[in-house]
Amino acid sequence: MYNPHEFLVDNVKRQVAEFLVSKGFAVEPAQVEVRKAPKTFGDLAVPLFTISKVVKGLSVEEVSTLFGGFKPSGLVKSSKVENNFLNLVVDEKRYAEVVYSSVVRLGDNYGFVPAETRERIIVEHVSANPIHPLHVGHLRNGVLGDSLVRLLRARGHEVKAHFYVDDVGLQVAYAAKAFSIVGGEGQGKKDHFVGTLYTAINLLIEVKKLREKAKSASGDELAEINSKVSEYLWRLGELSEKFPGLIEKLLEWVEKTEDPEAELRRLNRMYEEGDPSTVKLTRRVLDYCLEGIRETLDRLGISFDSWDWESELTVWSGATSDVIDKLRGLGLVERRDGALVFRADLLAESEDVRRAAGIPPGFTVTPMTLVRSDGTTLYTTRDIAYSIWKLSRADRVINVIAVQQTLAQAQLRLALYALGYRDVGRRLIHYSYEMVNLPGTRMSSRRGVYVSADEVIEEAVARAKEEIAKRGVGDVGDAEKVGIGALKFFFLSQTPGKVLTFDWKRVLDFEQNSGPFVQYSYVRALGILRKASEEHIRPDELNVGDVGEEEHPLILLVGEFPNVVKEAADNLRPDLLASYLNTLATEFNRYYDSYPVLRAPTTSKKYSRLAVVKMVEQTLKNGMKLLGIEAPQRM
RNA sequence: GGGCCCGUAGCGCAGUCAGGAAGCGCGGCGGCCUCCUAAGCCGCAGGUCCCGGGUUCGAUUCCCGGCGGGCCCGCCA
Numbered sequence: 001m002y003n004p005h006e007f008l009v010d011n012v013k014r015q016v017a018e019f020l021v022s023k024g025f026a027v028e029p030a031q032v033e034v035r036k037a038p039k040t041f042g043d044l045a046v047p048l049f050t051i052s053k054v055v056k057g058l059s060v061e062e063v064s065t066l067f068g069g070f071k072p073s074g075l076v077k078s079s080k081v082e083n084n085f086l087n088l089v090v091d092e093k094r095y096a097e098v099v100y101s102s103v104v105r106l107g108d109n110y111g112f113v114p115a116e117t118r119e120r121i122i123v124e125h126v127s128a129n130p131i132h133p134l135h136v137g138h139l140r141n142g143v144l145g146d147s148l149v150r151l152l153r154a155r156g157h158e159v160k161a162h163f164y165v166d167d168v169g170l171q172v173a174y175a176a177k178a179f180s181i182v183g184g185e186g187q188g189k190k191d192h193f194v195g196t197l198y199t200a201i202n203l204l205i206e207v208k209k210l211r212e213k214a215k216s217a218s219g220d221e222l223a224e225i226n227s228k229v230s231e232y233l234w235r236l237g238e239l240s241e242k243f244p245g246l247i248e249k250l251l252e253w254v255e256k257t258e259d260p261e262a263e264l265r266r267l268n269r270m271y272e273e274g275d276p277s278t279v280k281l282t283r284r285v286l287d288y289c290l291e292g293i294r295e296t297l298d299r300l301g302i303s304f305d306s307w308d309w310e311s312e313l314t315v316w317s318g319a320t321s322d323v324i325d326k327l328r329g330l331g332l333v334e335r336r337d338g339a340l341v342f343r344a345d346l347l348a349e350s351e352d353v354r355r356a357a358g359i360p361p362g363f364t365v366t367p368m369t370l371v372r373s374d375g376t377t378l379y380t381t382r383d384i385a386y387s388i389w390k391l392s393r394a395d396r397v398i399n400v401i402a403v404q405q406t407l408a409q410a411q412l413r414l415a416l417y418a419l420g421y422r423d424v425g426r427r428l429i430h431y432s433y434e435m436v437n438l439p440g441t442r443m444s445s446r447r448g449v450y451v452s453a454d455e456v457i458e459e460a461v462a463r464a465k466e467e468i469a470k471r472g473v474g475d476v477g478d479a480e481k482v483g484i485g486a487l488k489f490f491f492l493s494q495t496p497g498k499v500l501t502f503d504w505k506r507v508l509d510f511e512q513n514s515g516p517f518v519q520y521s522y523v524r525a526l527g528i529l530r531k532a533s534e535e536h537i538r539p540d541e542l543n544v545g546d547v548g549e550e551e552h553p554l555i556l557l558v559g560e561f562p563n564v565v566k567e568a569a570d571n572l573r574p575d576l577l578a579s580y581l582n583t584l585a586t587e588f589n590r591y592y593d594s595y596p597v598l599r600a601p602t603t604s605k606k607y608s609r610l611a612v613v614k615m616v617e618q619t620l621k622n623g624m625k626l627l628g629i630e631a632p633q634r635m
Numbered sequence: 636g637g638g639c640c641c642g643u644a645g646c647g648c649a650g651u652c653a654g655g656a657a658g659c660g661c662g663g664c665g666g667c668c669u670c671c672u673a674a675g676c677c678g679c680a681g682g683u684c685c686c687g688g689g690u691u692c693g694a695u696u697c698c699c700g701g702c703g704g705g706c707c708c709g710c711c712a
Contacts (some may be wrong), residue, residue, distance in 0.1 A: 038656055047655060049693090060692085083656055129712080169712060319657050364638045364708075372710040379712050406639065407707060434640075435706080473672055482674090494648070498641065499705060506647065506661080510674050513648090513660045520674050528671050571652095579649070582659085592677040593667090613671095633676075 001102045002113040003557035003566065006114075009034045009044070009074045009096060012088060016046055025055045027501030042080070042087035043545055045554055046413060048441050049084055060084050088283035092552040096544035096612075099559040103615045111565045111622045114156040121150045121157050122390050126297070127164040130286045131175035132195030132445045134296050134453035136436045136502050137402070143491040143628065144433060144574060145400040146302040150626045151569035151577070160305040160394070164386065167286055168310045169379060173268040174201050176278075179285035182246050191292025193243075200239050200247055203232045204254040234446055234523050254618055269376065274316050296453050300484060301628050308389075310382055319385035323419070324370055330418055338373030344414040357413040358425025368411040380408045384415045387428060391416075396427050398572070403432045403497070431572055433496035439503065445446075451502060459556065460487050463508045464516070468635060474523075477633035482516050485629040489515030492627055493578040513582050517629045518624060521585035521592075525617035526633060528597050532610050535598070539614070546608040550595050557584045558615045565626065574627060581623045588616050 001007060013029040020027040031054045039545075048063045055063065059213040067086045072079045075098070077091035103110045126244035128138045145161070152159045166172075178197035186193040198257025207229055215226045254260050270278040297303070314320045324340065327333050332343050347353050348365035359365065370381045390397045401409065409430040416424040438451060461483035468474045468482065490507050494500055510516035545554065561580070568576040597613055600606035624631055 033686095038658085042655070045656090049655065083655070087656095166712075171712075288691060337710080341710090360639085362638075366638095366708060369710050374710080376710085378710070402706095403640075404706060405712085408712085432640095437705090466692085468676065471672080471674075498648085501647085503647080509661070511661080513677085514674080516674055520672085524672065524675085575649090586659090589675055590677090592671075593673095594670065598671050634672080 001098065002142050003562045004089070004095070004099045004102050004561040005561075007098060008075050008090065008559065012044055012046070015074060015076065016051075016070075019067075020055065023066060023362060025058075027051075027054055029035060036086070037087050038285040041082060041085065043090045044076075044088045046086040046088070047084065048081070048086055048312075065269065090552075090556060092547055092555050093544075094548070095559060096547045096551070096555045097132055098553055100544045100611055100615060101252070102562075103482065103558065103618050107618065108622060108625075110618055111562045111626070112154040113566045114155070115570075119154055119157045119392070119395040121159045122162050122394040122397045123152070123159060123400065124162040124164055124390070125149075126304075128293065129169070129171060129445065130165050130167060130289050130293065131172060131198045132289070133189070133191040135292060135445065135450035136438075136453065136456055137450075139300075139453045139456060139487070140433060140436050140491045140496075140500065141400050141402070142297065142300065142302050143488050144431070144630050146300075147492060147574040147577075147626065148398060148400070148431070148486075148572055150526075150628060151565065151572075151574060154565055154626055155569045161303065162306045162308055162390070163304045164305055165286070165290070165309045166379070167282065168268075168272060168315055168382060170264065170268045171198070172282060172286065173264040173271065174198055175289070176271075176282040176285050177201065177253075177264055177267060178250055180281055181289070182249050184284065186243065186246065188243075189295070191289045192297070192452065194289040194292070195445070195448070195452075196239055196243055196251070197246065199235060199446065201250050201254070202446050203236050203239075203448070204247075204250055206234050207236075208254055208260070217604070232447075239448070241396070245406050250595070271311070272315050272376065273523075274311075290457070292336075296457070299457060299480075300488075301630065306472065308386065310386065313389050314382040314385040315377070317385075319389065320382050323384045323388070323415075324381065326419055327370065327415065332418055333370065336369075339369050340371040342368045342370050342411070342415060344368050344411045344476065347414045347418060348410075353414070356422055356425050357410075358428075359410050359414065363410065365410055365414065366407065368408075368415070377588075380412055383412055384419075387412060387416055388419070388421075391421060391424075391427060394427075396429065398429045398431050400433065402433045403434050406430065406432060413584050414447065429572075431496075434499045437499055437501045439501060456487060456507070459504070460484065460508060464510075467510060467516075471635070474632055474635035478635060481630040481632050482519060482635060485515035485519050485624075485631070487511060487515070488627060488629050489518065489578060492574050493582070495573075495575050497504065512586065515629055516583045516635070518581045518620060519629070520635060521588050522617060522620040522624065522631045523633065524592055525613050525620065528613050529610070529617060531598055537610065542611040542614060544606050544608050544611045546602070546604040547612060550591065551609070553587050553614045554584075554591055554612055554616055557587055558612075560620050561619045561623065565623075568626075577623060577626060581627070584616065584619060584623075588620075 012034050013032040016032045017027045017029040026278040033050045034044055034046055037043060049060045052058050052060045052063045064081050064084055067081050070079050075091055076088050078089045080087050090604050111424050123145055126138055128134050128144040149159050149161045175194055210225050210229050214222060217225055236247055257263055267278060269498045327342055333340050345365050345367050348359055369378055371377055413428055457508045461479050464483035465476050465479035468476050468479055564577055564580045568574055597609040600609050
């Protein structure tokens with residue numbers, strides 16, 4: 001028994017259908033709709049207007065009257081017709097047997113309902129530019145991606161987590177040049193050091209350009225330029241304080257170089273061509289920075305099975321030029337001002353193509369430049385080649401990518417459709433998430449305006465340490481688990497499709513509706529079980545034979561868990577699981593406060609309550625694992 | 636100008652896909668630790684579900700039109 005909730009619902013459907021059949025109406029169990037009832041009405045509800053649609057010739061009122069005579073049995077202990085709903089209360093004693101035996105038998109695998117077909121799935125996520133530290137946006141991406149990986153694995157799929165290393169774009173040349181100017185390695189965390197260089201060289205070049213522009217500007221334009229220049233200089237001053245000496249070296253290069261941007265474009269082209277010394281120079285900074293990024297990811301418990309280098313997979317392999325040649329051969333490419341343009345817009349005129357490529361009707365698709373007039377390719381062009389690589393290794397590819405890329409991802413799918421991937425809409429999924437806002441500002445890695453993931457982690461862990469110390473129960477060494485648990489829950493508990501404003505107060509709120517709240521509830525359950533074991537009560541002595549009304553809500557919730565995991569995995573909705581865990585934790589805390597377990601009125605009550613606590617503990621544990629949240633033993 | 640997303644209690648959000656019984660947290664107010672960890676629990680206050688039409692027996696949910704906010708429409712990524 002993998003899914004007690006489904007078993008329960010099937011039981012209800014059968015009873016309702018049999019009841020109708022006994023009254024002379026031919027109804028199949030599958031035609032009966034069962035949903036969760038609002039708490040005050042019961043556990044489950046059958047909307048009777050749906051029955052009146054299925055049963056010909058009966059009005060809702062007649063159906064309601066009819067169900068007044070419904071006698072529940074099996075897993076249902078009572079029923080009542082209210083507001084055109086048949087409200088049902090589950091028999092917690094009988095249902096508890098079903099749920100408990102499932103939890104005990106499956107243990108750490110409780111909640112994992114195997115999918116009908118086992119798919120090979122690639123989840124590509126984080127994929128941050130390897131030239132600066134991860135910021136809060138990447139944190140949202142990685143936490144979501146990682147929980148998708150875990151959820152899909154729980155469904156029995158063969159899932160690989162991939163990190164796409166974008167080492168081809170022009171921005172890489174900036175970092176590489178800056179890194180070589182200052183002579184490589186510096187102090188501090190590696191990715192932060194590289195990020196500083198990257199920001200600094202960007203700002204320096206920007207200032208140089210603005211000053212050039214200022215010479216021929218006047219009035220408002222000049223004022224605007226001056227204000228930008230002073231803002232950038234102020235940022236540079238800050239960086240200079242953090243890393244004395246570096247900025248001066250970069251400044252020297254920017255000053256003495258006639259056209260720094262042209263120089264960087266040249267460097268970029270040489271990298272694309274695979275020039276050995278440029279590759280060596282560039283890879284040095286990228287590897288260096290990735291070490292820092294990996295350190296952050298390790299700390300977060302986010303791991304990858306594959307690091308896919310854009311240069312190797314798409315450029316040096318020749319895959320991108322193959323793609324361009326093939327698209328040209330299909331007659332969907334035209335030349336505009338020396339550039340090659342893929343007419344995604346023409347392709348999107350067909351409704352059939354849209355359906356197959358997963359483009360919503362009405363969504364405006366624009367043409368897409370494949371090759372610049374200087375012969376170099378663009379990110380999305382190379383992404384076509386990369387996607388082909390991924391599609392050859394998986395049944396389904398899930399890309400966790402910001403919502404801003406929606407159009408580019410649509411163009412990508414259309415290109416793949418044209419190249420023969422007729423089911424690309426189903427196989428290549430843009431798992432889109434909204435951006436993370438900083439109150440007041442707009443983040444930009446290039447300008448160095450961002451909150452790094454490391455800062456956020458540090459702050460959360462420090463806060464956790466404080467809280468643990470304040471209480472004196474737990475181990476301050478668990479601050480890492482609690483702080484990071486808080487962070488992950490924060491990002492997971494909100495639907496990905498909504499803009500998230502990064503609010504320190506909410507991230508560091510460890511009360512209800514938070515990671516630490518769920519962890520705390522788990523620890524409480526664990527504490528009871530620990531004491532039981534100190535009393536030499538063996539797990540096999542526990543049973544749910546004497547559960548009652550008090551345990552009713554917990555039994556229902558625990559039984560629902562596998563179904564929640566299934567829904568969360570199949571619909572790619574980790575937030576469903578986060579919200580479920582919060583509900584279970586809340587319900588458990590209520591129970592904890594209201595009913596003594598170890599000091600239950602009778603021995604048989606005690607053993608049954610312990611069995612329920614055991615179920616809750618197992619469920620919270622398995623659920624947190626799926627969100628990538630670790631739990632301490634005490635806190 | 637076109638497209639996509641969002642608008643639900645003072646604030647942050649769930650519910651909207653498959654229409655049917657308005658929910659959670661924070662904040663506010665008031666209670667609860669001689670009893671398994673108070674990161675907890677209980678109670679109270681707080682809502683024209685942005686507005687206007689339409690479809691429907693029934694709309695926060697679907698459709699149309701507005702309004703407000705965000706994002707995208709680059710030979711950037």
